[in-house]
Amino acid sequence: MSYQDDLPETSGYSPTAVAISAVGGIVLALVSVWWAAGTAVFYEGLFRVSPTVEGGGIGTDWVVGNTVPWLDFLIAFIHAADVLMGLFILLLVFIHWGAFRRLAAQMRKADEARGEGVATDGGETE
Amino acid sequence: MTNLDHGKFTRVTTTFHSLLALDVFLLFFTGYSITFNDELWWLLTLMGGNEGVTTLHRIAGFGLIALIGFWMILMITTDTGRSNFTEIMPGGDDVKAFIQDVQFVLGSADERHPNAKQFAGGDHDDIPLLSYVGKGVVFIFAIELFLLTISGLLIWSKTGLMQYFATKTAAMAFVTFHGLLGVIMLMGVMFHVFEHGFHPAFYPVEPKAFIPRELIPETHTDGGIEALELAPSWRTVSNVMGVLTVIGIVGVMLGSVFDEGYPVPRELAVGGGPESLLLTIAINAGIFVLFVGLVLSMYGNLLRVRWERRLEEERRQPTATDGGQPDDD
Numbered sequence: 132m133s134y135q136d137d138l139p140e141t142s143g144y145s146p147t148a149v150a151i152s153a154v155g156g157i158v159l160a161l162v163s164v165w166w167a168a169g170t171a172v173f174y175e176g177l178f179r180v181s182p183t184v185e186g187g188g189i190g191t192d193w194v195v196g197n198t199v200p201w202l203d204f205l206i207a208f209i210h211a212a213d214v215l216m217g218l219f220i221l222l223l224v225f226i227h228w229g230a231f232r233r234l235a236a237q238m239r240k241a242d243e244a245r246g247e248g249v250a251t252d253g254g255e256t257e
Numbered sequence: 258m259t260n261l262d263h264g265k266f267t268r269v270t271t272t273f274h275s276l277l278a279l280d281v282f283l284l285f286f287t288g289y290s291i292t293f294n295d296e297l298w299w300l301l302t303l304m305g306g307n308e309g310v311t312t313l314h315r316i317a318g319f320g321l322i323a324l325i326g327f328w329m330i331l332m333i334t335t336d337t338g339r340s341n342f343t344e345i346m347p348g349g350d351d352v353k354a355f356i357q358d359v360q361f362v363l364g365s366a367d368e369r370h371p372n373a374k375q376f377a378g379g380d381h382d383d384i385p386l387l388s389y390v391g392k393g394v395v396f397i398f399a400i401e402l403f404l405l406t407i408s409g410l411l412i413w414s415k416t417g418l419m420q421y422f423a424t425k426t427a428a429m430a431f432v433t434f435h436g437l438l439g440v441i442m443l444m445g446v447m448f449h450v451f452e453h454g455f456h457p458a459f460y461p462v463e464p465k466a467f468i469p470r471e472l473i474p475e476t477h478t479d480g481g482i483e484a485l486e487l488a489p490s491w492r493t494v495s496n497v498m499g500v501l502t503v504i505g506i507v508g509v510m511l512g513s514v515f516d517e518g519y520p521v522p523r524e525l526a527v528g529g530g531p532e533s534l535l536l537t538i539a540i541n542a543g544i545f546v547l548f549v550g551l552v553l554s555m556y557g558n559l560l561r562v563r564w565e566r567r568l569e570e571e572r573r574q575p576t577a578t579d580g581g582q583p584d585d586d
Contacts, residue, residue, distance in 0.1 A: 199422060202430040209437040210514065216441045217510035220448050221503065223390065227452050228499045229362030230369060234376075235457035235495075238487040 261564075262458070263377045264470030265386060267337070271469050273328060275558055280320045282551045285443055287314035289544070292436040293512050295533070296540040318409050325402060344386040347396070351389035376458040378481045394449060401442040408435040440513040444506045447543055450550035451502045455495040460488050467557035468564055498549065505546045508539025 266274070287310045290300035304310045332338035354372035361369050370389075377384040387395065411418055411431050418428045453463040465473070515536070 199424075199427045199430065202422075202427055202434075205434055206430060206437065209434060213437055213440045213513045214510060217444050217506060220444045221506055224448050224451060224499070224502055224506065226358050226362055227390075227448075228495075230358055230373075231455060231457055231495060233361060233364075234369075234482060235487050235491060237483050238457055238485050239483065240487055241489045 261464055261468070261473060263384075263465070263475065264468065264473030265465045266470060268469035268471065269331070271467050271561070273324070274466055275554060277321075277324055278550070278554045280317050280324060281442075281446065282547060282554075283317040284314060284321065285439075285446070285547055286544070287311075287317065288436065288439060289443065289509070289540075292439075293509070293516055293540050295516065296512065296537040297544060300544065315413065318406075318413075321402065322406055322410075325406065341386075345392050345395045347389065347392045350385075351392060354389040375453070375456050375463065376482055378484075390452060394445065397445060398442065401438065401445075404438055405435065405442070408438065437513055440509055443509055443543070443547075446550065447502050447505050447546045450546055450553065451498060454549070454553045455491075455498055457487055457491050457495070458482050458485050460491050460495065462553045462557045462560065464557065464560050464564075467554075467561045469561075472561075472564060472568060498546070501542045502546050504539050505543025508536060508541075509543050512536055512540050 286300060287304060290297040290304065290310055291307075291314070294301050301307070301310055304313055332341060350370070350372045354370035357366050357370040358373050360366035361373075371383045372385055372389050374384055375388060408431055412428065412435055415425070415428045415432075418431060419425060422428060422431075453459070453466060454461055456463060515533075
């Protein structure tokens with residue numbers, strides 16, 4: 132009946148075994164890296180000097196050099212736009228996620244017999 | 258019945274969409290491995306460090322200007338192009354479609370508004386070329402790409418920019434502006450990938466963005482969504498991708514607040530430590546969503562090639578009994 136009928140039968144692996152092995156592999160990788168690098172996984176942050184603006188470090192002249200108020204405003208504005216648009220886009224994601232779940236509920240499931248629930252004229256069946 | 262649905266776009270449009278996607282993905286991967294270098298250090302290293310990444314970013318930027326120029330000229334000089342301007346104008350129906358989508362999710366509307374429907378099914382006539390989201394995407398992406406191109410050109414040569422703005426801080430401000438501006442598009446593209454990759458009727462990709470309308474028979478779809486079979490993996494995969502999309506959007510949104518780099522952070526070692534592990538995971542989740550988008554774009558083109566071959570074979574065998582195409586030649 133199904134397209135798989137004439138394929139050879141093999142003894143596979145249970146999904147649980149596959150999932151446990153996958154988790155095991157990831158844990159092993161994490162422990163290995165942890166052992167090799169300790170807590171300093173983010174190696175690029177290690178040897179940084181932190182000359183602060185307050186301390187008159189390298190960054191100071193950049194701050195002092197900032198004399199264009201409208202550029203400052205532009206950046207404050209775009210920060211606000213990022214957050215506002217981000218929240219709106221999140222709303223759209225949730226709306227579509229919800230809508231997709233409702234639409235999926237209207238579709239036939241894989242184990243339903245073909246033809247069931249299909250109106251011949253494409254009309255609603257429920 | 259397949260999930261092919263009605264065709265919408267011309268071959269030029271679908272090809273342009275694929276090229277623009279490739280180019281924009283490359284711009285995202287290079288640009289945001291600079292902006293979020295604390296979180297995406299591996300991506301920065303993978304693409305050749307600072308120099309490699311900025312070179313690739315400039316090459317992709319050049320490609321983007323060429324693509325935008327091509328599209329603007331095509332839209333203005335051709336009848337088909339000019340007719341698109343009326344199709345993309347948002348109207349009252351689009352606002353209604355948004356409100357009805359909210360009602361649909363909450364259960365107080367039975368179906369989505371025609372201006373929100375991605376799957377047309379049997380009734381093609383009342384489905385507009387672009388949904389309300391599609392129109393929003395066109396407008397926001399057009400504004401974003403225009404401003405990103407202008408600010409990108411301004412910071413192409415920092416010393417050149419400093420001729421106009423006396424200080425290097427001002428020049429850096431434009432770099433920051435450029436990066437922060439793209440965040441909106443970055444979040445938008447994550448949503449775009451989710452919207453068009455994980456609609457249950459089209460999962461895992463919406464073919465009409467890749468297969469030109471001229472290749473999709475109008476008679477192909479003759480039923481509603483309830484006639485389609487839901488892919489068994491849809492529920493799990495769409496949930497995982499939904500979660501990753503939300504985490505990715507929240508990640509880059511928060512990252513844009515913390516990792517701005519202007520005027521100059523109080524301490525040079527911004528983030529990058531175990532204390533920002535959550536932000537690192539979130540931003541990487543976002544990059545993963547974009548990577549899935551890139552793969553799905555490739556897959557969409559693979560579907561197009563396979564569909565073209567199938568049509569060609571059907572044309573060679575005019576005795577097709579399953580509703581094969583009448584020969585147009």
